[in-house]
Amino acid sequence: MATDAIDTESAFTSILARCHALSLRQQIAGDDAHKAIGYFPVYFPEEIVHAAGLLPYALLGGGNRVEVRYADARIGSFVCSICRTTTELGLNHSLGEMAGFFAQPICDAAKHMAGIWGRNFPQQDPQILALPQNVSSPAAARYVYDEYQRLRTILAEKVGRAITDDEIRASLGVYNENRRLQRALYAIKRDDPSRLSTVEAYLLIRAGTRIRREEHNVMLREALDLLARRRVRPMDKPRVIFVGGFCEQPPLEMIETIEDVCFIVDDDLLIGQRWITEDIPEQGDPVWALAESYIQRSASSPVQYDVRKPKEETLMTMLREARAEAAIISAAKFCEPGLDDQLALSRRLDREHIPHLVLEFEEKMTSFEQMAMQVETFAETLLFE
Amino acid sequence: MTTADILVAGIDIGSTYTKAVLIDSARAVRATAIRRSGYKPATAASVVFDDLVANAGVPPACVTYIATTGYGRYMVPFRHTQITELTCHAVATSHHFPDVRTILDIGGQDIKAIRIDEQGRVRAFRLNDKCAAGTGAFLEKTARYLGLQTSDIGAYALRAEQPVEISSVCAVFAESEVINHLASGVAPEDIMEGAIVALGGRAVQLMKRVGLEPDYALAGGMTNNPAMVAALENKLGAPLLLPPDGLGQLNGAFGAALLGARRVTKLLAEGRAIVSPTSADETKPRRWSTYVAPVSAGAGVAATA
Amino acid sequence: MRYVAGVDVGSTQAKAVVLDEQACVVGEAILDVEMNMGSAAQQVFDLVVARAGLSSDEIAFTVATGYGRYRVTFGDLQVTEISCHARGATAEFPNTRTVLDIGGQDTKAIRIGESGEVVDFAMNDKCAAGTGRFLGAASFALELPLSELGPLALKATAPVKITTTCTVFAESEIIGHLAKGYRPEDVLAGMHYAIATRCASLVRRVGLAPEITFTGGVSRNAAMRPLLEQTLDRPLNVSAKGHFMGAIGAALYALDHARAGAPRATAQEVVS
């Protein structure tokens, strides 16, 4: 019994250790290099790349482990960290051999990434994949469809063969399952937060950006199975949600600092890995199904304009469904869309008298004393309630 | 023992000064102590604690509970609990002034603006970044350049007739500015006052970020600096409340003591034992952020043991 | 004409040299900028002229440079430190393609073209982090003269990681490390390393092209050169006159003008 618990724990830990190694790897594993299609957040249709037999490679910056030596000379001092470290990874040859690069017009800095890549790594044939900001327009679905078809053609040229509907349908299936498994992780985080910490969930999901989805599905199934048997000592911490991690990712230290004193029962971390919120229909024209999913079942974020999804309402729903008593409203430094929403959201929470903490982070930050003080104070105020 | 003679100590280990306050169950201050923090926070804390009990004339054993705060709050092994200075300032200030909504604490190495509610709960707060241009260090540097003691700054600057503007955003460049002013014959007190006004301006900016809501209070060492108080009131166009009985710089420590006392009352009421939480620290979950994969195969497993 | 002068009025120190017609240095002087830049400039000028055994009317042309160049009322022309350091550096090391000037308050990286012309430059002049002042703080904290910092740092065996970038807080961090029992040389080495990394990134900003010449007052620091060579992994030229490079460059410009027979500026021209 006791030994069983230890085995479960150690088995789970070794999975996380692998995820940890995968998440922090800056260099693309040798054999994958030429197959990797790098893409900048958020709403990228990985399925099409997967169907082409290529490796969709989410560019998530270099975190606080990459030393920025060249990028500072190429990017304005007032630009977010993920653009900076991603450029650094390019310039220091960690991403030298990718077979493609796509940025999306989620913000003005991201559009420039296509320019930077084009000037420095033309052989990767960097592109902007259009992403309509006028999501609720009747013409939008058709337009996304056309743009996805363009992507399909570009990839077909890369692999030298057509990408069939059946291949894409198969990929939809793989990704539908992957998202189901991710939702299961989040359900545990929400219903039994002592069982699965946010850092653990984060590592499990982030690992998926570095391996094939089939492999990731196996890993997640195994992890979920172990989690069900995991021995937990229930803890008593305030339940909060965390928003602001939709593009640039906060350092692990930051998530841990928060989790020392709170349960993060829902968040928008790595939302680009799970932006499609329900299963995509696997019958009919798969590209249409994918395009239609962006319009009909995509997660809201500060970089998507959709009159049907007012940001404040989305937040209130998130709070309600997560049964959270408070919110941490963060934004990446110099992230205009994030900062604009941060204010709107915190003002709304002020009006609703919902306790919240406004945090600004930088992916490359390394000192967390001040942040710890802020988070502890926040937790202390919640304990006063 | 009866709750009558329960003594609670609050220790604020700040970047510049370490401060301690001893209160009894009537929340009355029994003794205080203060020293420069130096570079060994733990030592500073225990020395100040010894001063404290000595000043109070009680044996250390009579102190039931010890709450620490300030940037060195975790560095005190003999504490029972640690609380952040923001919470402590909030509690202490609203203990004195229930109507205060915005608190400013100008420390040696940072500035904090805190908005609190009627129950003395922290509602919002902002801290300045680690740039000396916006901290007490800026004044001390200028003072040192003018050959002044920190404690003389206030009285000295009050003599200023027309303070000069210090426009540099960098404390180092500001020094060259100071030099030039001296060269062009500006009176030192006018320069000192200029520095105070500059810092005061930055501080009020920070207060605005948390929503400038009266009443206002000042806490921390700057309460010893009448010129800064005047400059701030001038910028705010409103009075600035200062903790009474010389508790200004001790505000954080006092708040820690108050919260410690609350905790003790609660524990005793629930008939629970008073244990030091430091033992609980071991139960912290694994830090994946600092995880280094062991070289041997089966890595993670080994790591868990 | 007989002689020309170059005066470099920096934020920390005023430097001056006098050259003869063969561009040989016949006098050099350096003063701390105590109070007034203008007067410091005048003093260092008088001093250098005296050292050269001349009288000021024997100076055919004077070029002023440095942070306080517009305060030099007796100068005939002002030229920026960038051009002057480039000129001085290429005069001594003709193949120089990159100049790194670390001064008291700011750091400059200058890229130089085939024919010694300035192609590009970058400066950090908004924040005094990673400048000579950083070392100034160290010398204050350790109560050591500037000239002894470098040699001591070279004795380090286990450099301490300095986390503060702010020059003001540097001092307290040093003392803090010493209090924790770290050896002075290791703390110092940490400081030097912090500066070297900052300056290296500035150099990369203009594109790291050999040869690199290291100028400015900090080039006198014995430890900075090896550290920079290590971080940039390139050898560095350092002149014995490194601290005077700005002044020498200015004087060389003065020589051009004197040779071209340019008229000395009248007072109002200088002011405008």
Place this chain on the structure above:
Amino acid sequence: MATLATPAATLAPDARAAGQRLVNEWLRNVQTAPERGQPVAYVFVMGNAIEILRVFGFELVFPEINSLQTGVRKAAPDFLARAEDFGFSPDVCSYVKADVGLMLNDMQHPSGARIPRPDIAIASSLCNVYIKWAEIWERHFGASTFVLDIPGKRFASWRPIPGSPQYDADKRWVQGQLEDLIAQCERITGRKFDPDKLAEVEANVNEMIRLWVEILKLNQGRPAPYNSMLDGLTYIGVLNAWRGTPEGVAYMRLLRDEVAAKVARGEGRVKDERYRLIFSGTPCYVNMRRMVELFELHGGVFAASDYLTYAAGGLDSSGLFYDPARPLESLAEVTTLASQLGLSNHFFSHHTLAQQVKEYNADGIVYHGIKSCRTVATSMADNREYVTSRYGLPTLYIESDLIDPRYWSDAQIKNRVDAFFEVLEQRRLLKGEA
């Protein structure tokens, strides 16, 4: 627009006076719009479908111009402070913050004008901040905003090829949205859409483009008759406010004649033009005169600037004209092409800049990195690195802000500008010129 002025040229002695008059006229029209029952539209300079709004008689408010005017009128620090005290981060675009300051000032603009609330606001995707800005209006005014998503360039060497599936998709998308917009305008104004009126407006725009392109070309000669970063800015102000109107055409004609006359007289903006420069990026409106002065002191003139392209809606981008015979369709085409050939160049401008250097036989490029504006400035340094190393062009990179004086440091900028001219001088000497 009932109360329109009689064509400017007939009354005004010179373009400056005419421009001044038209700007005041425009401001008056905007202010009196509510009492005259005229609908008001907020639009941005990049990708704004003004042509359609004209058809429905909207008065146009340019929030960007309001914001830059707070800078010009030295009111920016106050307005920015209001927004930051309200909670906006110092890192948010200062145009947005100045506009928030205006809202917090009960729409009372330092120009004296009281800016009316929008009946519709159009935000194109050419700057994503436009969209975030529009969201702020939605919250503040409850105004109906229309996000016009205009697909830009996909990569540097990418050219839209009419007839290609890609081009048709982009065009179809834009046209679909324009039809959507028209429906909304009909709802708001209660008027029916009139294609003939659109054709009329387009004809006017065509004429303005023709003249504008001519005016830009006239600065290719030596000496340059005007400074793009000073005179140029006043030109585009009028161009935007009166786009598609007879007054606009008249003004441009007057301006063209004047500039042409200057060229004929061999009259330059600076007495002794020594250096011709290309300015890349947005101006620093708080210190525009000072900045230009720093360059003109050395005989440097800004012969051209990509800003004039961006701020003029990309209309000068080679040979774009409406076909009034099929007004709506060609509106969709030109809107798409203007964004793809002109406006989305922010991200890929290295070739275009090098091209401009040739056309205007310039001596170098000055990049002005704007802390506020990631749209223009994010990769400027990389762009500059490319241009410097590939084309061996002298370039200068300076950083400040559009209207936030806190980011202007005169000594530091002067130091850089002086050094830059010393660089240009040295190159001259080496080339044996001068």
